[in-house]
Amino acid sequence: xxxxxxxxxxxxxxxxxxxxxxxxxxxxxxxxxxxxxxxxxxxxxxxxxxxxxxxxxxxxxxxxxxxxxxxxxxxxxxxxxxxxxxxxxxxxxxxxxxxxxxxxxxxxxxxxxxxxxxxxxxxxxxxxxxxxxxxxxxxxxxxxxxxxxxxxxxxxxxxxxxxxxxxxxxxxxxxxxxxxxxxxxxxxxxxxxxxxxxxxxxxxxxxxxxxxxxxxxxxxxxxxxxxxxxxxxxxxxxxxxxxxxxxxxxxxxxxxxx
Numbered sequence: 421x422x423x424x425x426x427x428x429x430x431x432x433x434x435x436x437x438x439x440x441x442x443x444x445x446x447x448x449x450x451x452x453x454x455x456x457x458x459x460x461x462x463x464x465x466x467x468x469x470x471x472x473x474x475x476x477x478x479x480x481x482x483x484x485x486x487x488x489x490x491x492x493x494x495x496x497x498x499x500x501x502x503x504x505x506x507x508x509x510x511x512x513x514x515x516x517x518x519x520x521x522x523x524x525x526x527x528x529x530x531x532x533x534x535x536x537x538x539x540x541x542x543x544x545x546x547x548x549x550x551x552x553x554x555x556x557x558x559x560x561x562x563x564x565x566x567x568x569x570x571x572x573x574x575x576x577x578x579x580x581x582x583x584x585x586x587x588x589x590x591x592x593x594x595x596x597x598x599x600x601x602x603x604x605x606x607x608x609x610x611x612x613x614x615x616x617x618x619x620x621x622x623x624x625x626x627x628x629x630x631x632x633x634x635x636x637x638x639x640x641x642x643x644x645x646x647x648x649x650x651x652x653x654x655x656x657x658x659x660x661x662x663x664x665x666x667x668x669x670x671x672x673x674x675x676x677x678x
Contacts, residue, residue, distance in 0.1 A: 430455060430473040430496075431512065431598070432484075435643035436607050438597045440514050443473065446495075453496040457489055470642060471496065472505070479505045512600035513668040519606055519621040521648070522591035523614035524635060532618040532635055533652075535588070539620060539633035540654040588618060594646075599623065601662040603636060603649040612638055612646065619648055626667035632657035 430443040430453050444454040453473060471484040480502040487497045524532050597605040604619070620633035634657070636648035650658070 428453070428473050429511065430471055433470040433472070433642045433645065436645065438514070438605055438641070438645060440512060440598060445473070452487070453484065453498070454493050455496065457492060457494045471498070474511070481505055510600040510602035510662075511665055511669065512598045512605075513665050515596045515599040515604070515623065515625070515668070517596050517621065517623060517625075518593050519596055519604065519619055519648075520588060520591050521594055521606070521608075521612065522588045522618045523612055524616040524618055525614060529616070529635060536618065536620070536633035536635060536654070539631070540657050543631045544656055588620070591618075596621070597645060599661065600665055601658050603647060605641060605645055605647045607644055608646060609644050614638070616651070617648060623661065623664050626664065626671050628660075628664045628667050630657070630660045630664050632661060 426445045428443045428445045429440065431438050431440045441455045446452040446454055453471065469484060470481065472479070472481045474480075482502040483499040484496040485499055486494055488495045522532075592610065594606040594608040597607055599605075604621075615638055617636050617638050618633070619636050621631070623630040623632075632654065634653045635651040637651055639647050639649075641647045
């Protein structure tokens, strides 16, 4: 019987990382997940891992193992019945930048929420952000606006040196793994001391720049990978993160030839 393929996206979970790729689901052989090999050529063909993938039926999670490779793509066979995930569906992409996180103790939520609101409000009113939006909108004065944006960025860096922002109590830096409109994943050997954290970051890439802050709920994903889900996020900041994710995803899809 001839295979029927559906375009999908798949995330592979490892001890210290999550890799996200475009993929195909192939029926009726398993199903199988077909992923371009060049995205993870460092893997051994005996590697077993957990996968999370999106197809026409929604978001699913399952154990999987590599079964073959033809030099261009690798086939993963799902080992068990896929489990449908019912939490909000947000596309995520790999992001290896850094986040600042801090544990939020009981009774401190209002204090950290106010801090997040100040950061997000400052970003919405930032002159550099307004200039970038005007440039992206195709203004006739794009060249002049670009010049002013560069000057503003340099002034911001000077001011940050002269007047550094006060540190967040108990904060530390963690390496990002992935980001989405619903939250982000990160790697940290230092186990957070709370089920809630405050998080802030400056996302950069794919021609976009997004600063945000939010309270997050925290869960361990696998090994030293943690997932932070936004709690009552600023909607403007979330929209900017979603645009950032789609811009990064377009970069990935340009390299994919399935």
